Amino acid sequence: GTGTMTLSNSTNTYSGNTLVNGGTLSLATGAQLKFVLGATSGVSNSISGAGTAVLDGNFLIDTAAASALTTGTWTLENVPTLTGIYGASFTVVGYTANVDNDTWTKTASGKTWTFVESTGVLTLTSGSDYTTWAAVYLPTDVSDPAADTDGDGLNNQQEYAFGLNPTLGSSVSPITVPLDKTTGMFTYTRRATPLTTGLTYSVQTSTDLAAWPTDGGAVQNVTGTVGDVQTVVVTVSGAPLTDPTFFVRVKAVPAP
Numbered sequence: 208g209t210g211t212m213t214l215s216n217s218t219n220t221y222s223g224n225t226l227v228n229g230g231t232l233s234l235a236t237g238a239q240l241k242f243v244l245g246a247t248s249g250v251s252n253s254i255s256g257a258g259t260a261v262l263d264g265n266f267l268i269d270t271a272a273a274s275a276l277t278t279g280t281w282t283l284e285n286v287p288t289l290t291g292i293y294g295a296s297f298t299v300v301g302y303t304a305n306v307d308n309d310t311w312t313k314t315a316s317g318k319t320w321t322f323v324e325s326t327g328v329l330t331l332t333s334g335s336d337y338t339t340w341a342a343v344y345l346p347t348d349v350s351d352p353a354a355d356t357d358g359d360g361l362n363n364q365q366e367y368a369f370g371l372n373p374t375l376g377s378s379v380s381p382i383t384v385p386l387d388k389t390t391g392m393f394t395y396t397r398r399a400t401p402l403t404t405g406l407t408y409s410v411q412t413s414t415d416l417a418a419w420p421t422d423g424g425a426v427q428n429v430t431g432t433v434g435d436v437q438t439v440v441v442t443v444s445g446a447p448l449t450d451p452t453f454f455v456r457v458k459a460v461p462a463p
Contacts, residue, residue, distance in 0.1 A: 211261075214238050218267060227258035227289060236296045238264035244329075246272045248279035251329075255285035263294035268301075268329065270320065277318065277333040284327030293324050303434050305343055314339045314435075336404050340367050340435070349373040368406055368459040370396040370436035383438070386455050391446025394430075395457055399437040406459045410441055413454045421458075 208230055215235040222243040225232065232254070234240050240262075244251045254260055266283065273279060284291050298304070299322050302311035311322045319339045322329045332342070341349045341363070349356045352364035359376040366373040369381035384394035398404050410425035424444030431438045443455060 224252050225254045227256035229258045231259045233261045234264035236263045239267045241267045242283050243269045244273040251281040259290040261292045263296050266299045279331040281329045286327040347374045388448040391443040394440050399432050399435045409458050411456050414450050
């Protein structure tokens, strides 16, 4: 019929398919629907049918059986036949929302899991951490590290290294708290570890903007991580700083 069946309590853990022949299946805010992937690409339980699914809750994706794979594709929602409506409170547990409000990604052990609402498909890819980062901004192509996609004077490699947005021209500085000459402290953001960035970060100082010696005594403390971006508080050596002009910068280079 045309009625609505609502899943509203905790996690719905059954691993069979969900067939919506008619009417509406509603996944309420805070409720979860579990998907269990098979060990073979393409094999999973799914939501399908000719009805409507209103998804305000959460998808919980069990990838254990597929852990040995490096690539794969699984249909979680059969978009061609089912009308899927994703609400503002919809999430994929353990995944990060993409800037395009359509894609959810998770990276672990060098693998990236991506779920796309508009297709209903979950994909698994393997590659470098830069490739993983670049994929988050699709359909905008930021795959070329040397390109300045948003025209803000920073290339994509720099935006990657310092946790910036390569598609937003106003995202140009990782310094979130400027230098305090009394305490010798400032704050910046960078790509989070232990993701395999292959980068090391050093602090450099200058009094004339010409010479930039590395401050080997600078202390860097990670104070928080949001998604894949770390916040780092730096204390340079020699505080309080008495020079009339004093500049700081952070240099990211490939690890030896």
